[in-house]
Amino acid sequence: MIPVFAFAGKRVAVFGLGGSGFSTAQALVAGGADVRVWDDNEHAREKARAAGLRIDNFAGADWSWFETLVLSPGVPLTHPAPHWSVVKAREAGVEVVGDIELFCRERRRLAPDAPFVAITGTNGKSTTTALTAHLFRALGFDVEVGGNIGTPILALAPPAPGRVHVVECSSYQIDLAPTLDPTVGVLLNVTPDHLDRHGTMENYAAIKERLVAGAEHAVVGVDDAFCAAVARRLEESGRDVVEISAAGRLEGRGVSYEDGALYRLDEHGRGLIADLSGIGSLRGAHNGQNAAAAVAALRAVGLEGAGVARALASFAGLAHRMEEVGRAGKALLVNDSKATNADAAEKALLSFRDIYWILGGRPKAGGIAPLRPLFPRVAKGYLIGEAADAFAQEIGDAFPVVRCETLEKAVPAAVADAQNSAASEPVVLLSPACASFDQFPDFEKRGDRFREIALSLIAGSKR
Numbered sequence: 001m002i003p004v005f006a007f008a009g010k011r012v013a014v015f016g017l018g019g020s021g022f023s024t025a026q027a028l029v030a031g032g033a034d035v036r037v038w039d040d041n042e043h044a045r046e047k048a049r050a051a052g053l054r055i056d057n058f059a060g061a062d063w064s065w066f067e068t069l070v071l072s073p074g075v076p077l078t079h080p081a082p083h084w085s086v087v088k089a090r091e092a093g094v095e096v097v098g099d100i101e102l103f104c105r106e107r108r109r110l111a112p113d114a115p116f117v118a119i120t121g122t123n124g125k126s127t128t129t130a131l132t133a134h135l136f137r138a139l140g141f142d143v144e145v146g147g148n149i150g151t152p153i154l155a156l157a158p159p160a161p162g163r164v165h166v167v168e169c170s171s172y173q174i175d176l177a178p179t180l181d182p183t184v185g186v187l188l189n190v191t192p193d194h195l196d197r198h199g200t201m202e203n204y205a206a207i208k209e210r211l212v213a214g215a216e217h218a219v220v221g222v223d224d225a226f227c228a229a230v231a232r233r234l235e236e237s238g239r240d241v242v243e244i245s246a247a248g249r250l251e252g253r254g255v256s257y258e259d260g261a262l263y264r265l266d267e268h269g270r271g272l273i274a275d276l277s278g279i280g281s282l283r284g285a286h287n288g289q290n291a292a293a294a295v296a297a298l299r300a301v302g303l304e305g306a307g308v309a310r311a312l313a314s315f316a317g318l319a320h321r322m323e324e325v326g327r328a329g330k331a332l333l334v335n336d337s338k339a340t341n342a343d344a345a346e347k348a349l350l351s352f353r354d355i356y357w358i359l360g361g362r363p364k365a366g367g368i369a370p371l372r373p374l375f376p377r378v379a380k381g382y383l384i385g386e387a388a389d390a391f392a393q394e395i396g397d398a399f400p401v402v403r404c405e406t407l408e409k410a411v412p413a414a415v416a417d418a419q420n421s422a423a424s425e426p427v428v429l430l431s432p433a434c435a436s437f438d439q440f441p442d443f444e445k446r447g448d449r450f451r452e453i454a455l456s457l458i459a460g461s462k463r
Helices: 019-030 042-050 084-091 099-110 125-138 171-175 201-213 225-236 285-300 306-313 342-351 369-377 388-395 407-419 443-461
Strands: 011-015 034-038 068-071 095-097 116-120 142-147 163-168 184-187 217-221 241-245 254-258 261-266 269-275 323-328 331-335 355-360 378-384 401-405 427-430
Touching: 011 019, 011 084, 019 034, 019 042, 019 068, 019 099, 034 042, 068 084, 084 095, 099 163, 099 171, 116 125, 116 201, 116 285, 125 142, 125 163, 125 285, 125 306, 171 201, 184 201, 184 285, 201 217, 201 225, 217 225, 217 285, 225 241, 241 285, 254 285, 261 285, 269 285, 269 306, 285 306, 285 342, 323 407, 323 443, 331 407, 331 443, 342 355, 342 369, 355 388, 355 407, 369 378, 369 388, 378 388, 378 407, 388 401, 401 407, 407 427, 407 443, 427 443
Parallel strands: 011 034, 011 068, 068 095, 116 163, 116 184, 142 163, 184 217, 217 241, 241 254, 331 427, 355 378, 355 427, 378 401
Antiparallel strands: 254 261, 261 269, 323 331
């Protein structure tokens, strides 16, 4: 835990008692703040009460008593309308912040020079966060990793000289961190997302930009128009910017991914950093961009060389994100359960050929029509869940399909067909392009079940 002594003696309201809100309340109490908490969910309130936190129904509270409202990132700040607690706070002149902001203030108090890498982007931020932390650890650093990637930031060990914090930041968290000031800020990409919470693409992109605008060193992807404009603005203002690209668009100093390898471009010219072609966890151009960002983050603080290249090769990847479970005979089994829409599934389809594709679940708007140009990569499809009929119609005669209904039927069927195929390296790919909620509570449980079935088939193939 990071006790937030920066708020010692202050009167603080904490609204929202999920993972980050609960940790925030405890960290504030440990730091000497006078804390009141509330959540509309009774179970959350009971958990807080059992932990000794003071419950206060903010709807009837005297807001002039509070000095700060710490808001859970899941609670609307601006769109579609500010939450009622935000309205009351603003009417009373109470600042509204989130847990990332509390961390920043505590870091400035404790160890302002302690390395702090903050990472955001519409896509790829979790993999980039995990990879960046892995690289620092491999080079011998004491590393804390968290934020939007799992462990709430205030549940980590406190900032200290020599300790690196690598933190994934969502747009919601950035919006609640007005003084966000990382040592290295990484902005991977910006594509349409969360517009129900941010109103417009321009507002969404501006929020993402804040993370790198406040950074000592900015690492910015330049493969989309929004981020390329951010990089230009920062460079024109004299800021330290390292560009990254997986599409040959570097204009300034940076790191690029080309033909399966990472290259640096700087005042010394162009040079090879690392060959990624044999690293399964970093397969595909999207992971090339993630790796370029992680390497650029380390280079920004003076870390480079053969140790970084070796560390890239030992990265295991994240569960449910093109996770290579293993081989059943010649068939590679890949768990990409995190691909809950067509845009996410596209990354996996671009990364393989001779694909035995398990897809379906609860469909999202747009279906899989955008993936039609990649259908020639698919040898056969195995349809599960509610989307089966609609997907069969969209696929038509592009490739053969079989309706399997469940993973229990789909995985063995796909493995058997892949093993019996003429392909030398067939891939059994779970990349559903759908939400999981028709059969599983979340994509993690869906991926876990795929892995269980896959491992049993892999074990059977070795007997």
